[in-house]
Amino acid sequence: MGRVSRTTVAIVGGGPAGVVLGLLLARAGIAVRVVEKHDDFNRDFRGDTVHASTIRLLDELGLGDRFRALPQSRLDDFSLPMADGSQLRLGDFSRLRPPYDHVAMVPQWDLLDMLVGAAREEPSFDIVVGRAASDLIVENGLVVGVHLHPYDEPDREHEELRAELVVACDGRDSVLRAAAGLHPREFPVPFDTWWFRLPKGPGDADTALVPAFDGSDVLLSFPRGDYHQVAYFAPKGSDARLRALGVEDFRARVARIRPSFADRVSAIDSMDDVHVLDVRMDRLRRWWRPGLLCIGDAAHAMSPAGGVGINLAVQDAVAAAAILAPAIVGGVRGRSLNHALAAVERRRTPPAVIVQGAQRMLHRVVFERAFAGRLQGGPPILPAVLAKYVPPARGLYARGIAFGPLPEHAPTWARPASDTETEQT
CATH class of the missing domain: 3.50.50.60 (FAD/NAD(P)-binding domain)
Known part of the structure; x- marks a missing residue:
């Protein structure tokens, strides 16, 4: 005991x-x-x-x-x-x-x-x-x-x-x-979320929360001190497929959904920087x-x-x-x-x-x-x-x-x- x-x-x-x-x-x-x-x-x-x-x-x-x-x-x-x-x-x-x-x-x-x-x-x-x-x-x-x-x-x-x-x-x-x-x-929940960070640019808004939609892709970013905390939403069970496509595909996906992030997606070094939440x-x-x-x-x-x-x-x-x-x-x-x-x-x-x-x-x-x-x-x-x-x-x-x-x-x-x-x- x-x-x-x-x-x-x-x-x-x-x-x-x-x-x-x-x-x-x-x-x-x-x-x-x-x-x-x-x-x-x-x-x-x-x-x-x-x-x-x-x-x-x-x-x-x-x-x-x-x-x-x-x-x-x-x-x-x-x-x-x-x-x-x-x-x-x-x-x-x-x-x-x-x-x-x-x-x-x-x-x-x-x-x-x-x-x-x-x-x-x-x-x-x-x-x-x-x-x-x-x-x-x-x-x-x-x-x-x-x-x-x-x-x-x-x-x-x-x-x-x-x-x-x-x-x-x-x-x-x-x-x-x-x-x-x-x-x-x-x-039932139709999605999971993939969280990652991107650096904040000089012209980025500090006080607004605006989602972005492109086709079937959804992105939401939260302004933080010197970075954005970003959530990518995809249908539940997509994690293995997204990771198999690799980091280059993921960077391109983010840049397509939110073009203002295109100049900084290289900050995602690998898919290890992307954290999945099973919602x-x-x-x-x-x-x-x-x-x-x-x-x-x-x-x-x-x-x-x-x-x-x-x-x-x-x-x-x-x-x-x-x-x-x-x-x-x-x-x-x-x-x-x-x-x-x-x-x-x-x-x-x-x-x-x-x-x-x-x-x-x-x-x-x-x-x-x-x-x-x-x-x-x-x-x-x-x-x-x-x-x-x-x-x-x-x-x-x-x-x-x-x-x-x-x-x-x-x-x-x-x-x-x-x-x-x-x-x-």
């Missing part, structure tokens, strides 16, 4: 959902340990879009200045290319109230480092890295902890981390979700069992369409903290804690359903049409007409992207004292 350690809440997964939940629970004075399998957060091509709902939350937590000090760029609008070469502004963030009138592009490792730094200021917060969860500890039908092992050495002696509650934030391939026998409903979309019917809760991608894997995954996961964490912290501090156990877990599921399932429904519609009317070569006449007619002739629609589109359904606010007890005093006056 390996070492045994204890905490009140064990959070498995050091992504945005896990770290935000750990920070909030620690501010409630609850002993919490976050377990992250990697040694650091420095992994490229993770979701980096921080929407207005998350920026507002950081301000409410007193972390706005730290966040704005991070290297970042901003997206002020979302446009679609038209058949005549013009661009149609679909989402106009300037119609939103500052400072929540944009989407920030922030390297996720910088965001997580900032959040962990803030969480470490709380005496009840702890984080361990380089440790992976292999299984749940279950006694009399109740989850009471997790088995951990060194991430790179799964055969080494396991550690038992025992807790009153385990929260699975370990992503769309959640080990704990599978160990709990919680099986998600899967939805999946699923959602749990039930997010919990006694002693265990799943949130974020462990509860609902999202499509990259709209870049909402991080923000929906963060909103899950805020709602979970707001519901669970009073219950845990109050000393509830057993059935009462189960009621709190069920309340988290009830609150956060509708936003997940709405967002995934919107993504599935976007898949049908944009991506499936694009792969069939039927987007040459421009974007779908209804959103185009609304955006062009009904200007307030651009603000509604922008608000839907920036805040999403049911954005959460930081609980009063998690805010700085000065902010709480101001709110009360």
Whole structure:
């Protein structure tokens, strides 16, 4: 038997959902340990879009200045290319109230480092890295902890981390979700994405997000500090074929879709610089069992369409903290804690359903049409007409992207004292 350690809440997964939940629970004075399998957060091509709902939350937590000090760029609008070469502004963030009138592009490792730094200021917060969860500890039908092992050495002696509650934030391939026998409903996704970087040119836009379509090819680029983070979309299962065609074919493909990138595609040295994401979309019917809760991608894997995954996961964490912290501090156990877990599921399932429904519609009317070569006449007619002739629609589109359904606010007890005093006056 390996070492045994204890905490009140064990959070498995050091992504945005896990770290935000750990920070909030620690501010409630609850002993919490976050377990992250990697040694650091420095992994490229993770979701980096921080929407207005998350920026507002950081301000409410007193972390706005730290966040704005991070290297970042901003997206002020979302446009679609038209058949005549013009661009149609679909989402106009300037119609939103500052400072929540944009989407920030922030390297996720910088965001997580900032959040962990803030969480470490709380005496009840702890984080361990380089440790992976292999299984749940279950006694009399109740989850009471997790088995951990060194991430790179799964055969080494396991550690038992025992807790009153385990929260699975370990992503769309959640080990704990599978160990709990919680099986998600899967939805078909017509594409995968290939991510790569290209250097930014002196005349490149810094604040706009514009997709490009050519035949059945789709390209989307996000402006970053001194480079573009680019996503190439192709029908699911195309990875082997694209790699077999080689880097020269891929460079030519990118230059054809976005001619303004033709002078820099040589920056793609080989297909090793192109990272495929097997896009999946699923959602749990039930997010919990006694002693265990799943949130974020462990509860609902999202499509990259709209870049909402991080923000929906963060909103899950805020709602979970707001519901669970009073219950845990109050000393509830057993059935009462189960009621709190069920309340988290009830609150956060509708936003997940709405967002995934919107993504599935976007898949049908944009991506499936694009792969069939039927987007040459421009974007779908209804959103185009609304955006062009009904200007307030651009603000509604922008608000839907920036805040999403049911954005959460930081609980009063998690805010700085000065902010709480101001709110009360």
